Structure formats: C-alpha cells, structure tokens
Amino acid sequence: MPKSSKVLESGPSRLTVRKTYKLYIGGKFPRSESGRTYVVDGDNVALASRKDARDAVLAARAAQPKWAGTTAYNRGQVLYRVAEMLEARRGEFTALGVPGSEVHAAVDRLVWYAGWSDKIAQVTGGANPVAGPFFNISAPEPTGVVAVVAPASLLGLVSVVAPAIVTGNTVVVLAAGPQVAITLAEVLATSDVPGGVVNLLTGRYAETAPWLASHDDVNALDLTGVEHPELAAELERAAAGTLKRVIRPGAATDFTADPGLRPMTALLETKTVWHPKGY
C-alpha cells in the first residue's frame, strides 16, 4: 500500500485518487523533463534530471532580484504564513510518518526564522568607526541562488530552506524523502512564497548535484544532506571552479538544537559603503 494512501480516506464506496509526486519548479508542479519516475514506498515520484536542475536554476535566478528586493518585514510575513500553512497540514505530515513533535518543531523553526528577517541586518551589519570623514556602513546582502542538498527529515529540510530564503536568497533543493518534501512544496505554493523562490527536485542527488555544483549561475552550495564524504569533497572541488560559497556542516547535524545565526550568515555577503561626510 503506498505511503500516501495513509493520508487519504478510502472506503468501499469510491475509488481512491492516487497521487503522483511531481517536482516543484517556478511555483508549478511539472513532471520531470525526462519523463522518468521511480517508486518510493509504493508512490510514483518524479525522478529529476540534470535538465530539471537547469530549469530550476533559471526559475530561481529569475525570482531572485524581486525576492531580495522585497522588504525584510514582508519576507518575514511570508515565512510566518508558511508556518501557518504547515500547522494546518499537520495531519498530512503525521500520516506520512513524520512525528507530531517534529512537525511542531518545524513550525517553530519557521516562526523563529520569520522573526529574524528584519533583525539579521542589524546584528550582522551596522556603522563602522573609521579614521576619516566618512560614514562607513556595512550591510548584509543575499548571496543569490543557492543549491541545497537537503537532509531527509522534515525538520532538516525546513532548517536548510528557511535560513536561505529569509535573507533574500532563492534555492534549488535536491530533496530526500520525496513525499514529505513535495507536501512541503504544497505548503509553500499556498503561502504567498513567490514562484521560483523555492524549487524542489526529487530523485537521486548524486546524479543532479554535480551539475549544480559546477553551474556558473549558482552562487552557493549547501551540502548538509550529502552522506558520502567522497561525494561531498568532489562537489566542493566542482564548486571551487566558480568560487561558490560552500556550506558543509558535520555529518550528524542535530536539527533539534538551536541553529544559531550561522545558517543565515553563511549565505550573506557583506557590502560596505564609504560615504563622504561634509561639515
């Protein structure tokens, strides 16, 4: 019996409507460009190809300037809205086998990051004291398009996506646990998150991640979900070709712990402005 059938009520009087888990690119749910699918726990899931990854980068790049230009306050509201929608769909996630406590933790994590949206600039930026007649101001700016190899759990997925987007980046996520990831995509699609800000690809990340690591139009690479150290090292080498930011935390990250500011600051670039001061 497919995993998704636990989400749906079925009875003798009607046929169940089986769900195909598709990709989430540019705010839409397309099938893989390659037409490939694979079966996970009895469900048909789209198997993303390198061209889907390329399309996702195009969508993320197109969405990035506008998302970064949205006020921090507004981005916080959008994240809070995601938390609301996730809370409302709690039953759907528990039916997929996610513990209720983990759904709560994921909602709380989203609310926590939503609160940081208009505060992170004050903590990581500010006026610098300089010896000269200048106003000298540092302000954090988003890195750009971030490719993420996500961990399998819902909390892990939320914990890598939220810090990236709250600061104005857009993401291409190679998700493990396709049913949970695409159900989260349905949450995002109904939460005022503009299309292209989060793109989720399901399938085998070992196949698609190298294309994202070497892609000239990807600015950062988050390797949190990569299990094999050799593959992670290979991806880091590929990323070096375009001087991408690379995040590679230890293998056993505890997502229930306080994440601190590092997940956000790792995807921010500091811009410092020297402005002449008149007397």
Place this chain on the structure above:
Amino acid sequence: MTVTASAGLSDLRSFLHGLPGVDKVGVEARAAALATRSVKATSKATAIDLAIRMVDLTTLEGADTPGKVRALCAKARRPDPADPSCPPVAAICVYPAMVGVASAALAGSGVHLASVATAFPSGQAPLEVKLADTREAVAAGADEIDMVISRGAFLAGDYNRVFDEIAAVKDACGGAHLKVILETGELGTYDNIRRASWLAMLAGADFIKTSTGKVAVNATLPITLVMLEAVRDFRERHGRVIGVKPAGGIKTTKDAIKYLVLINETAGDDWLHPDRFRFGASSLLNDLLMQRTKLTTGHYAGPDYFTLD
C-alpha cells in the same frame, strides 16, 4: 520598371491571388512537428556555430549611442573573447544614423553592416524620404539595407505601389543587398504572407524578412515555414535564390535550432548558410554562447560571464 518586364506576368494582382492558399492547420502542425526534433552532441555543436554565423546582431533603440554601437561591433567580431574558435556573427543591424560609427568599428572584419531604412518601423513616409534614407545609409557604409513595405498599401490591395516602392529602393541600394521586411504580424493571414513574399521577390528583394521586432507578433515557426516555401518555389520558377530572415522573439538556442531544422526540411540545405538565412536577434547571441560554453566546458554557463547588451 513594370511588372511585365521584371516577372513576365501580365497582372500582378491576378498572379498573387492565383497563388495556392495556405493550409493554416497543416502549416502549424508541420512546424510544430518539426520543432520536436532532438539535436544532440556534435550536431548540436555544429548547429550552434552555424546559428552564431547567421546572427544579425541588432540594436534598434531610440537610446542607441555611438558607444553602445561600438561595443556591439566588438562583440560581433569576437562574440566570445575567451574562445578564439568562436566564429563572428553575420552582420550588425543598426539605424541609419549609427551606420558611420558601425562602419568604422567593423572595418576589415568581414562582418556585414545592415541598416534599417525607409522610415523604419512604420514605413509611413513619402517615397522620396524613403529613398533618401536608403541612399544615405548606403553612402555611410551599409552593405545591406532592411526596408519595410507599406503595409497600409498592401492591405488596401495597392500591390503595384508596394512593388514599385521595393523596386525603387532596390535601385537606390546600388550594390547593397536588400532585405524586405513584410511585418507579418500586421498582415493578418498566411495567404497574405505568401503573397507579400512573392511580391517582394518579384520586385527584386535579396532577402525577405518577417518582422521589425516592434509589433506584438514577431517571427514564428509557421510564418517562417510559409516564407521558406515561397523562396524554394521562387527558385524553381525563376532560378534566383532569395534569403530568409526571421526577426524578433527568437531568444534561445532551442528556438534557433528549431529554425535550422525547418530550413533543412523545407527549403533544403542550400539555405543552411549565412548568405541565405539570418536571425534578426540580440539576446539570442548570449544564449548561443552559453550553450556553446556548456558544450566545450562540460558544465552549465551563467549570464554573469557574458556581456550585457
């Protein structure tokens, strides 16, 4: 110049209206079917280089400056400065006022210099003004002229006037090649596009071009298919080879390759040459270069590594 003398036809109107009608559903289905062809690996590399050699790199903005035109000319000579094996484009296409600047910047490069003329893009000006526009552009160094037809006259059925205008502009071009813009988006039907193509070819066009790029509907595959059929049939009948130039709205390598497939299947591979087929485009070139870089380096290229223009 009379119709009889140039085309051996007794009456232009009855000839144009005697052309077989275009099967709208058929031509659209044919173009859509050809667009599904997959071109891969070495064929794709060849197609991309051919497409680059076919580009008429265009800037037709009110805000064009000599500096912008010079930058574009530099790009036309060496589209990818990082790769000397990348071929130059076919031509630069500018307004007549910028021809002098472009001519100096392209000297000795082998890149052609096209200028739009004849009150581009509307064509709504007296014939004398159009001819003066053309002569000035040629005198300033343009070796290709892109003229617009009077769509108003064509749609009103005044074919002789359109014919005479094209013939007069061809005369004013001297040695320069004449591309005739039909502005297919304003002609309404495929039948009209077929008639306008024949009219332009009979009047002396060296190229027929779809659009100015200034109206809502620009080049599409079915329109180009109709025009390619016209040049193919014209060669069978008159022995003269006319080129085709779709312009406007062709932005990706995928689009360009669809056009190359269309040429090969419709007019034949004689037309797979920059002297016979051109793309009127500006943003297309960067996409071609990115795809070319992807094939040579093995990883996806990004727009940050190519010029803004």
